[in-house]
Each structure stands twice: as structure tokens, then as C-alpha cells.
Amino acid sequence: MSETVIQAKNLDLTYQTNDGPIHALKGVDLDINKGDFVSFIGPSGCGKTTFLRAIADLEQPTGGKLTVNGVSPEEARKARAYGYVFQAAGLYPWRTIGGNIRLPLEIMGYPKSEMAERVAKVLELVHLDGFEKKFPWQLSGGMQQRASIARALAFDADILLMDEPFGALDEIVRDHLNEQLLELWARTNKTIGFVTHSIPEAVYLSTKIVVMSPRPGRITDVIESTLPRERPLDIRDTPEFLEIAHRVREGLREGHAYDD
């Protein structure tokens, strides 16, 4: 069996707000293995972002156990175990694309000689070669998002956490980026945690689909994909694909029914 990279056991996370506590996560159990591509899908407010942020040590669980690479999320963060791609590209306007990708490398103290090499490599990985000296505002939204993915790939983290990275993009660009993301995943063999609202996107990308439901946020279904790792875009028309998509939709519906 492949090794477990992220493990959540009976995880609770409650936000204390002025309107009383909000149970963003309740009794979440999940194992993510090395090399998995895991998608989190569910209605708004079901705790997808919260879970990702807990893994990233940006939120503190209030109960249960969470380990990343066998250690606590904080230790994992300090060991720079993951790259995190936020919903907005979050590029620094005063840095060029190359400069933005260099940012984490500078912070982590990579030698200068190595930086140029790494920047060139990740720019090529997201098909942005030649844009190194451009400023963010000179790029389209999709290109900016790719640049922010490149930035998360620039350093040696085995885990890539992405929170609706393509949420703001149109369907065509999204398809394209999905293809590129799969290709990238295959080439880098990273473990990816990916939040999305799109069923086709989740099914197309993932080896494991985690369906969540809100109030309190919990996991209602975990679907192991039977699709091959090699996935051309038109795999989305195969019966196998549609069957998985159907199961995801059922899972989502169940979560909603719980609401009433």
C-alpha cells in the first residue's frame, strides 16, 4: 500500500463568532495517500476551505487529530511541506511574474544560481515561458492563475493544496488548465488537494472525490475513481465517467436533503 500523507481522524473545527459557534467541520475522517489527486466538492459553506486551511495550519482544529507527513500541520508548514494556491492569484503587483515566483524561493533561502533555473522550469510547466519579465497586470486572469500555480510549484513541496484555483475562469480556459494540471501532476507526482464546485472538474481530475455537506460540515461520501491516470478531455463522454459523476451528484443531493 502507498503511504498516507494526510490523515484526519474525527476532526472537529468550530469557529467562535459573535452569533455563536459555527461547526465548520465535524467528525471528519480522511486518509490521503501519496500521489493522490483528491477533490473536495460540496455546497457553499460545507467546510472545504476550512479543511484545506486546517491542513495548511492556517486554522486550528478544535478536536480530533490531523497529521501531515506524519507530523502536526504546524511542523509540516514549518518544514515547507506544501504549496498553497488561493482562489485569487495573489500576485504582487510590484514584482514581475519571475519575481513573484522567486518570492517563496527568496524566503526559503534557495541559492541565487538555482532560482533562475527553477523559475524557468515552472514557467515552462504552466506554459508561461517568455512571460518572466512581464508584470501581473499585463497578463490575463487565467495566465495570472497559472503564474500563481507556478509559484506554488517552484519549491520542493510534495503536497499542493488548491482552493478553487479556476473558479473565476471561463469554461474553455478551465478545460485547458485542467488538462495542464493533470499533465503537471503526472510529471511531478505530487499529492494534490483540490477544492471545486464543478462535478465534471472533480471527476476529470481526481483519483479520489470527497463529497461534503454543510451544517455541520462533514464528509458524506468518498469516491475512488476507476478512471485511468491518463485522461484525455473526451474521457468525459465515456459511460464510466458519467457514472462517477452521477454518484457525486447523488452524494451532493443527499447532503442537501439532510438540510430540510
Added chain:
Amino acid sequence: MKSIFPILTVVAAIFALWYVFAVVLNAPWAYSKAERAEVELSFSEMVADTMAQEKPRLPAPHQVGAEIWKTTVEKKITSKRSLIYHGWITLQATALGFAFGIGLGILLAVSIVHFRVMDMSVMPWIIASQTVPILAIAPMIVVVLAALQVDDIVAKGVISMYLSFFPVVVGMVKGLRSPDTMLLDQMKTYSASSSQTFWKLRLPASAPYLFASLKVGAAASLIGAVVAELSLSQNGGLGARLLAGSYYGQTIQIWSALLAAATLAALMVFVLGAIEKVTLKRMGMAQ
């Protein structure tokens, strides 16, 4: 170039209004002179007189213009009657005070952003400091500093700093806090130290805010220097010219010193604007 016409219109309107007020305010003196000389003044004679008085209540623009011409172009700049000489003295004190003000402002802003205690304890004092009328405390500060044998230019600089650090603090605090939670979270995911976050994120993000407050601060520091010169008038400067002018009722001199000060302020704001443009452009923050 399109913007020049509205500006010219406004300037023309100001001059027209200025002339009207000059006539109205100086007319009583013109009439009383005529009365003593026992002559009748026609309207046009009265108007002509109001624009050529030696100590008018409100000098006409061309009188001030002539005075400025006389005290700049026609005087050696080393002469004590040269406006440029006095302007230079004021500018030096302003520059020194502004430099102090920027330094102090940035220092305070950085500590306020980094230490919560500073935010709670120092910020109220900073705001309170600006509610004290500077005209009242400037002479006291000058006396105290003189007793400490501080150079006069430093004493002026201190007053100037007192007025100019405030906009710098306010702008810098806002600028250093301008990066949103996402960008700060991102720094956390890189496990960046707080000094790295400061140098790589907070400081560059504050640049536009800093420039905006520098422009306010420049004008404030000039006011500070001029006010200080009212108390240290033996050393010259535009403030000293103002004081001397009001001693002897030389309204034309007062107004020309005022205009010189305004020009100086405009010049500094213009230079800062140019630096801002170049800097932000080179930083890639202006498109």
C-alpha cells in the same frame, strides 16, 4: 495639456477677485487721503490709487508681482533683502524637519504595526499631539532647545518635524496594513519570518500610501519651518520676512513672502509627485 485651460480659468478668477477686494479694502484709505488733501476723487482716480498705495490693506497682484521681481531677480541672492536668500533658509529648515518627520513617522508606523501595545498606547498621543496649536507651543520649544544649545536650524527642524511626522505615521500605518489576509496567509504558508513579511510584502505595499502622505507632510513641514522662523526671526527665512513685514505694516512684503512660501510648497509637492511617478512606474505599480 487639456488640463491647462481649467487651471488658467481658476487662476484668472482668483486674480479678478483679488483686484476687486483690493479696490474695496483700500478705498477708505484713498478717500481719507483725498479728504486731507481737500481734493475730489473720481471713481477711476480712486481705483488707480487703491492699486498704488505704499502700505495697502490688500496689495494688488501686480504690486506683489513687482515686489517679488525686485527681491528675486534684481537682488543678489546673498542679499538679506533677497526672497531667494530667505526662501533658501526656509527650505533648508523644511528639508531637515521633513527628513526628521519622515524618519520618525516611519519608525512609529513600523512599531505600531508590529506591536499591538504601541498601537494602543502611542497612537492616542500621536493624535493628541496634532490638536495642540503649533503657534502656541513653537516659541516654547524654541526656547527650550535654545537653552540646550541646539543649532537654530535644528530647532526649526524640530517644529517642522512635529507637523510633518503625523501624516507620515497615518499613511504608513495604513500602507503597512494594506496587504489583505490572503497575502499574509500566503506568507505564512511559506513559513516566512515577520521581518521577511515586512521587507517583501508590507513595505513595498505601503509605497503608494507613503507618497500620498509625503505630499501632505511636505506642506506641513514648510508651515512648521515658517512658524518656527517667527520665533527665530534673527536668522532670516520666509517666516522672518512675514514677521518683519507685519512689524512695519509692509503688507506687500508680507504677501510676497506668503506667495514665496506657497510656491516653495507647490515646488516640493511637484518634485515629490515626479519621484512618485518614476518610483511607482519602476515598481510596476503604475501602468
